[in-house]
Amino acid sequence: MDVVKAIDKEVEKMREEIIEFTSSLIQFPSIQGEEEAAQLFFAKKLEEIGCIIDIFKPDSQELRQNYKDVLVSRNDFTKSPNVVGVLKGSGKGKSIILNSHMDVVPAGDQDWKESPWSGKVVNDKIFGRGASDMKGGAAANYFALKTVVKLGIKLRGDAIIESVVDEEIGGAGTAATLLRGYKADAAIITEPTDMKIYPACMGSMWFRIKVKGKAAHGATAYLGVNAVEKAYVVYEALKNLENIRSIDKTHTLYKHLEIPFCINIGKFFGGNWPSSVPDEVVLEGRMGVSPDESIREAKTELENAVREAAHSDLWLSDNLPQIEWFGSCWVGGAIKKDHPIVKNILQNHLVVLCQEPIISGAPWATDAGILIKYGNIPTVIYGPGKGNVAHQANEYILIEDIVNSTKVLSKSILDWCL
Ligand SMILES: [Zn+2]
Structure with a gap:
């Protein structure tokens, strides 16, 4: 038949x-x-x-x-x-x-x-x-x-x-x-x-990074450490990591994408008063994972990138950002x-x-x-x-x-x- x-x-x-x-x-x-x-x-x-x-x-x-x-x-x-x-x-x-x-x-x-x-x-x-x-x-x-x-x-x-x-x-x-x-x-x-x-x-997962600062009155802001500025150091490290991973983690089936495995910062928040120096900023985002790498490998890359960036900054090297993997994770x-x-x-x-x-x-x-x-x-x-x-x-x-x-x-x- x-x-x-x-x-x-x-x-x-x-x-x-x-x-x-x-x-x-x-x-x-x-x-x-x-x-x-x-x-x-x-x-x-x-x-x-x-x-x-x-x-x-x-x-x-x-x-x-x-x-x-x-x-x-x-x-x-x-x-x-x-x-x-x-x-x-x-x-x-x-x-x-x-x-x-x-x-x-x-x-x-x-x-x-x-x-x-x-x-x-x-x-x-x-x-x-x-x-x-x-x-x-x-x-x-x-x-x-x-x-x-x-x-x-x-x-x-x-x-x-x-x-x-x-x-x-x-x-x-x-x-x-x-x-x-x-x-x-x-x-x-x-x-x-x-x-x-x-x-x-592709895989993906969510992260939360807490960056510490030091509170002060806005009039004497120089006495504090602005967590927004310090969080920006972390933000830049993540964008840099995304660029590196676009080359390192290239995959034949994702070549057509401008950035195959995005690291997106979806939330960036902190501070509670315009006249105060914020003592904490929290970044939350989603990390794309190549199909060929394990979730653990990708987590380690992000953790290392944040740690390295922190060590290049006097304040952050003494006040390491806290990384937490929360909520969603897809293999x-x-x-x-x-x-x-x-x-x-x-x-x-x-x-x-x-x-x-x-x-x-x-x-x-x-x-x-x-x-x-x-x-x-x-x-x-x-x-x-x-x-x-x-x-x-x-x-x-x-x-x-x-x-x-x-x-x-x-x-x-x-x-x-x-
Ligand atoms: Zn479905």
């Missing part, structure tokens, strides 16, 4: 079902802590196509013990189970993981034309929070596997569908699937890449551009869409870093939906994108697992 034609026919037959399924998923307001209903809906669908279902809650303590760089932002996952469905292969074939996250960012009080949870279909689009990021991708994973099942083809390798929680806050859900023992010979994360292929994603990771799983998707994208896909580095962090660095699973990011409508009001996804990526993924599963 002509497999591509058969897939095309099966997926087209399910077009209405795909639309309805995606719309239903969007109607669950599955923000962090409220993912359960959507996850149970998804699990039931996976069960219907013959998957062995595993519904489990991430264990905060175990996660913190095993993955120090993964942010585990809460202790209670009662309403936030992970769902994994395994379609067992007959043996001796390569296995694959198709991963998506069910958590969505809050709707916000932005300018929505309809309810963010409407899942409304208008012409060629489905609207709502999570449409692109990434319920469309979850639908593509599900229908890709359903297509394989409907074609009656028995895979040799296992096909594992993961629907995780907590991606938007740092990846605890996907890390928990590793602790639960889910591994495969490759993984695809169907984040909204607009059907570009991303074999890499980056990359595989080779010519890895078989990348070639697989490239080839099938070409066959289904008759055009060469773009291969690049993801401009944001995803759970791919966790699967690559901690799970040792070659992972590529490829999916329907647009990153630039994610996290915005009136988020949508093109129906055609879900349908096309379903076809590509379906063929990719067959090529990989048969």
Whole structure:
């Protein structure tokens, strides 16, 4: 049989079902802590196509013990189970993981034309929070596997569908699937890449630096030490480090970016009175991490740069700035551009869409870093939906994108697992 034609026919037959399924998923307001209903809906669908279902809650303590760089932002996952469905292969074939996250960012009080949870279909689009990021991708994973099942083809390798929680806050859900023992010979994360292929994603993390000064009356400011001026020494050291890292940490998939791994100072505050010399300034920012370096290495670079700058200043060398890594941290990771799983998707994208896909580095962090660095699973990011409508009001996804990526993924599963 002509497999591509058969897939095309099966997926087209399910077009209405795909639309309805995606719309239903969007109607669950599955923000962090409220993912359960959507996850149970998804699990039931996976069960219907013959998957062995595993519904489990991430264990905060175990996660913190095993993955120090993964942010585990809460202790209670009662309403936030992970769902994994395994379609067992007959043996001796390569296995694959198709991963998506069910958590969505809050709707916000932005300018929505309809309810963010409407899942409304208008012409060629489905609207709502999570449409692109990434319920469309979850639908593509599900229908890709359903297509394989409907074609009656028995895979040799296992096909594992993961629907995780907590991606938007740092990846605890996907890390928990590793602790639960889910591994495969490759993984695809169907984040909204607009059907570009991303074999890499960068990491990032937040820092806070406290710089001390010495208070004095503004009229006799020369008796004090202005923390703003001293904080500026630190600021310049960070900009200098960013320049150095743009050369040192260059990565083939991020070459097109002016500054691949930005160090952004997002907050700079201190002082409490115009007529007083401020005795403390706090800088808060975000550091981009190359997919090839570890979080620890990047932290050490920043800490050293601040320390060196401090030692060049008489006051700061006696009053070292305090660095704290707080809040968010996303692990980056990359595989080779010519890895078989990348070639697989490239080839099938070409066959289904008759055009060469773009291969690049993801401009944001995803759970791919966790699967690559901690799970040792070659992972590529490829999916329907647009990153630039994610996290915005009136988020949508093109129906055609879900349908096309379903076809590509379906063929990719067959090529990989048969
Ligand atoms: Zn996402």
